[in-house]
Amino acid sequence: MSIELLVQALLNGFGLAMVYVLVALGLTLIFSILEIINFAHGEFYMLGGYITYYAYALFGLNYFATLGLAILTVGLAGVAAERLIFHHLRGRALNAFIVSLGLLWVMQAGAQLAFGVLDKPVPSAFSGVVRVFGLVMSVERVVVTLSAIVLIAALYLFLRWSRPGRAMRAVAQDPDAAALQGVNIDAASALGFGVGCALAGGAGGLLAPLFAVSPAMGALPVVKAFIIIIVGGMGSLPGAVLGGLLLGGVEGLGALFMGSAAVNILGFLMVIVVLLVRPRGLLSGA
Amino acid sequence: MMRIRASIATIAMVALVAAGIATRGAAQDKTLTIGVLGPLSGGAASYGVELVRGAEMKADEINKAGGLKVGNDVYHIKLVSYDHKALAADAATAANKLVFQDKVKYIIGNAVGATCNAVQTVTEPEKVLFSFVCWGTNNLGPDKPHSFRAMLSQWEVAEPFYRWVKEKHPAVKRVALISPNDTSGKDTNTAVVKALKGLAFEVAADEYYERGTKDFYPILTKMLATQPDMLDVAAAPAGEAGLILKQARELGFKGAKGWTAGTNPFTIIGVAGKDAAEGVWSPTNINVKSDFVSPTVRRFGEEYEKRYKEVPGVIAVANYAAFDVFTKAMQDARSLDTDKVLAALTQKPFDTVWGKLVLGGKETYGIDRQFLYPVVISEIRDGKVVDIAQVLPAALKK
Amino acid sequence: MLELADLTVHYGNVAAVDGVSVTVHEGEIVAIIGPNGAGKTSTLRALSGLVRPSGGRIVFRGVDISRWRAHRIVTLGLSHAPEGRRLFPQMTVLENLRMGAYRRRDGQAIERTLAEVLERFPRLGERRRQLAGTLSGGEQQMLTIGRALMSSPTLLVLDEPSFGLAPLVVREIRTIVESINRDRKVAVLLVEQNARMALAVAARAYVMETGRIVLSGPAAALRESPHVKAAYLGG
Numbered sequence: 001m002s003i004e005l006l007v008q009a010l011l012n013g014f015g016l017a018m019v020y021v022l023v024a025l026g027l028t029l030i031f032s033i034l035e036i037i038n039f040a041h042g043e044f045y046m047l048g049g050y051i052t053y054y055a056y057a058l059f060g061l062n063y064f065a066t067l068g069l070a071i072l073t074v075g076l077a078g079v080a081a082e083r084l085i086f087h088h089l090r091g092r093a094l095n096a097f098i099v100s101l102g103l104l105w106v107m108q109a110g111a112q113l114a115f116g117v118l119d120k121p122v123p124s125a126f127s128g129v130v131r132v133f134g135l136v137m138s139v140e141r142v143v144v145t146l147s148a149i150v151l152i153a154a155l156y157l158f159l160r161w162s163r164p165g166r167a168m169r170a171v172a173q174d175p176d177a178a179a180l181q182g183v184n185i186d187a188a189s190a191l192g193f194g195v196g197c198a199l200a201g202g203a204g205g206l207l208a209p210l211f212a213v214s215p216a217m218g219a220l221p222v223v224k225a226f227i228i229i230i231v232g233g234m235g236s237l238p239g240a241v242l243g244g245l246l247l248g249g250v251e252g253l254g255a256l257f258m259g260s261a262a263v264n265i266l267g268f269l270m271v272i273v274v275l276l277v278r279p280r281g282l283l284s285g286a
Numbered sequence: 287m288m289r290i291r292a293s294i295a296t297i298a299m300v301a302l303v304a305a306g307i308a309t310r311g312a313a314q315d316k317t318l319t320i321g322v323l324g325p326l327s328g329g330a331a332s333y334g335v336e337l338v339r340g341a342e343m344k345a346d347e348i349n350k351a352g353g354l355k356v357g358n359d360v361y362h363i364k365l366v367s368y369d370h371k372a373l374a375a376d377a378a379t380a381a382n383k384l385v386f387q388d389k390v391k392y393i394i395g396n397a398v399g400a401t402c403n404a405v406q407t408v409t410e411p412e413k414v415l416f417s418f419v420c421w422g423t424n425n426l427g428p429d430k431p432h433s434f435r436a437m438l439s440q441w442e443v444a445e446p447f448y449r450w451v452k453e454k455h456p457a458v459k460r461v462a463l464i465s466p467n468d469t470s471g472k473d474t475n476t477a478v479v480k481a482l483k484g485l486a487f488e489v490a491a492d493e494y495y496e497r498g499t500k501d502f503y504p505i506l507t508k509m510l511a512t513q514p515d516m517l518d519v520a521a522a523p524a525g526e527a528g529l530i531l532k533q534a535r536e537l538g539f540k541g542a543k544g545w546t547a548g549t550n551p552f553t554i555i556g557v558a559g560k561d562a563a564e565g566v567w568s569p570t571n572i573n574v575k576s577d578f579v580s581p582t583v584r585r586f587g588e589e590y591e592k593r594y595k596e597v598p599g600v601i602a603v604a605n606y607a608a609f610d611v612f613t614k615a616m617q618d619a620r621s622l623d624t625d626k627v628l629a630a631l632t633q634k635p636f637d638t639v640w641g642k643l644v645l646g647g648k649e650t651y652g653i654d655r656q657f658l659y660p661v662v663i664s665e666i667r668d669g670k671v672v673d674i675a676q677v678l679p680a681a682l683k684k
Numbered sequence: 685m686l687e688l689a690d691l692t693v694h695y696g697n698v699a700a701v702d703g704v705s706v707t708v709h710e711g712e713i714v715a716i717i718g719p720n721g722a723g724k725t726s727t728l729r730a731l732s733g734l735v736r737p738s739g740g741r742i743v744f745r746g747v748d749i750s751r752w753r754a755h756r757i758v759t760l761g762l763s764h765a766p767e768g769r770r771l772f773p774q775m776t777v778l779e780n781l782r783m784g785a786y787r788r789r790d791g792q793a794i795e796r797t798l799a800e801v802l803e804r805f806p807r808l809g810e811r812r813r814q815l816a817g818t819l820s821g822g823e824q825q826m827l828t829i830g831r832a833l834m835s836s837p838t839l840l841v842l843d844e845p846s847f848g849l850a851p852l853v854v855r856e857i858r859t860i861v862e863s864i865n866r867d868r869k870v871a872v873l874l875v876e877q878n879a880r881m882a883l884a885v886a887a888r889a890y891v892m893e894t895g896r897i898v899l900s901g902p903a904a905a906l907r908e909s910p911h912v913k914a915a916y917l918g919g
């Protein structure tokens with residue numbers, strides 16, 4: 001087996017990992033602020049995919065403008081979901097969990113009725129491939145990965161330096177103390193849910209041209225996101241990036257050595273090992 | 287809070303009712319309920335949709351003509367369809383519902399191999415006549431006398447297809463195969479590998495992926511490292527086959543492309559993109575608009591397109607034909623009793639949309655339950671599906 | 685400037701605070717002492733809007749804030765340093781302090797307040813880039829007070845600032861509280877189990893037991909009360 005093949009396999013794995021990190025960051029952000037595990041997260045990803053389909057593939061809007069539109073629209077949908085549903089379940093984690101499962105179902109059934117059950121292809125925004133030292137990656141994937149990295153960096157800067165970002169971090173670490181400093185918990189929660197969903201929507205928009213869109217498309221990224229969060233550590237941004245790279249690397253190499261059918265098991269195997277060795281994830285934090 | 291719960295419940299109810307209305311017709315005095323199963327959502331949804339539409343077209347034809355005359359009774363046909371999402375567990379549940387709750391004696395339509403096995407655990411003991419387009423080898427057999435395959439499978443198609451490849455494209459020597467990791471995928475690859483070896487091709491790769499996979503870079507990297515001349519996305523459904531071809535092209539693959547189970551090649555053009563789909567050969571498809579199909583199939587295609595605004599693939603035609611054969615057998619038997627209908631079914635060929643339809647397959651499966659009709663090989667040229675050859679399955683040559 | 689009138693707080697059917705009336709005048713240090721579980725913390729949580737009172741009135745600077753929520757009350761100049769420090773452990777010292785000024789928009793004035801706070805707590809200045817979760821107990825308490833000062837309050841509410849600290853550190857905290865009161869004319873409402881310290885700092889004090897005020901008066905007088913002596917000052 002040549003070195004090139006090994007490196008290509010790793011590259012394949014890392015290639016889309018950053019997009020799944022985006023999905024994972026949304027999940028973990030929502031959990032940190034609202035203590036809700038949003039099982040309908042993949043459906044917000046799906047929504048981002050369909051917005052891309054309609055705005056970009058059908059209406060012909062610019063690719064990046066479409067991405068912005070997907071992020072914004074899905075973010076607003078997230079804010080609405082928080083205000084209309086999850087706001088009323090604060091502090092009742094079990095109820096919120098059940099309702100999020102219901103929301104998953106309603107959104108999927110709704111998508112089937114509204115958009116139809118068949119896969120809808122979204123044409124590639126970029127053609128051609130990048131070749132370096134015998135390694136291959138399509139321009140499309142390079143753009144998608146770079147966009148995901150930009151969004152991750154934007155999230156980091158937003159949380160780190162912006163006023164609402166600091167408010168969200170404060171609420172995640174201690175809601176009462178945050179309220180005493182003057183943070184409006186309701187607003188921070190709605191915004192946190194919205195930003196979390198916006199990340200999922202952005203991820204859906206990024207992958208739509210690669211994978212086509214369908215009502216059930218949210219399941220796969222959410223499973224990956226859960227693996228990334230558990231491995232990387234709940235509530236940690238660097239942990240999610242690390243978890244994403246690990247998952248990508250393991251999947252890329254696993255496909256080479258074990259066949260792709262066995263690869264899905266590897267992710268879960270990694271989860272079990274991490275849970276045994278470091279139950280709170282590799283880099284846990286708030 | 288209560289108000290919100292109530293509104294979610296309302297939406298759910300509306301969704302349920304709407305789904306119900308979509309598949310149930312109005313009832314008359316004497317009603318014959320016929321079941322249709324299939325994946326109606328997920329990556330293989332196109333199969334299920336075509337099954338339902340094929341059945342719907344025939345059922346409506348019969349109902350419009352005043353119903354189905356069986357003996358002295360006239361029946362209005364009512365279809366009940368359930369979505370099993372290509373999952374065996376869901377298929378078993380759906381089959382139970384059809385047989386024990388809806389009291390169905392005929393299930394005409396199902397796809398994806400593993401789900402057929404699940405359905406057969408219900409239909410065979412209950413003597414329910416079951417027709418499907420699943421490609422599982424063991425879906426037909428002497429122990430399953432009530433089961434019929436309405437579409438040619440890999441066993442009928444692979445050998446004539448690759449014989450044609452060898453004749454017309456002698457440069458192709460090494461073939462790489464990829465299929466979903468389940469019964470239908472394994473059966474397909476097995477049949478194709480057997481045909482390849484019989485025709486002295488080299489099998490460069492024989493790979494499986496999990497259904498639902500979107501990123502094929504990892505597995506393709508491994509496959510393309512074996513330097514195949516031809517890539518066969520054997521049993522992959524349209525959505526996934528399209529992604530494989532698109533990503534193979536991105537990774538630099540420039541060889542020949544085949545889709546042994548490519549039931550409707552047109553559907554992959556959108557997903558794969560025009561360039562990646564260009565040149566794909568498929569022996570399972572029929573182009574309802576080409577000169578290689580009978581005028582009756584062409585007419586069916588026109589009707590279908592008028593009604594659903596889409597061009598039908600082979601599955602729609604096959605299920606339409608199966609529905610036709612089964613209902614004709616009921617008339618011949620002058621009874622709805624499945625034993626009598628089974629006897630009538632196996633007695634003689636039927637005139638169908640395919641022309642004279644022969645039941646064969648004994649040499650492969652040990653029992654004649656396979657619908658046989660000519661194989662048409664098509665190629666995607668310039669974003670269109672063009673039929674380029676007609677070959678006969680070995681069994682039909684006799 | 686602050687008047688709690690007949691305040692009650694219920695958790696379910698249990699009254700944690702049962703008809704409490706407390707007054708704090710401008711620039712005054714007032715203490716509430718009492719045993720663990722007397723309802724002192726619940727009183728403060730109602731005062732700063734973290735729980736909604738089930739009865740009574742809270743009037744601060746002439747405004748009835750009984751039904752206000754916490755994030756609005758801060759803007760009136762009431763700052764609450766809660767029990768158990770309640771810092772943001774994953775934020776640096778500096779970030780914690782800046783969170784204290786969350787509702788203020790006057791950039792330059794915030795920087796002035798920050799400079800003042802760092803001058804008052806030199807040790808926080810030394811550790812400004814350190815995560816709050818890694819500070820010692822005394823440093824954490826100072827950061828809690830410092831953070832509360834960042835909103836530039838007119839009333840500082842301190843809940844158990846001496847809890848769990850060494851005697852030397854307690855004395856330091858006491859000096860700081862006195863100097864804040866003196867230099868900035870900030871009124872202080874101090875809740876303490878450490879009655880000796882509280883009665884030494886405060887001008888007036890209330891004794892709270894099982895949800896009610898049982899004694900009140902000038903701190904000097906309470907120090908001489910036989911009940912306070914027996915129950916809180918160790919005879």
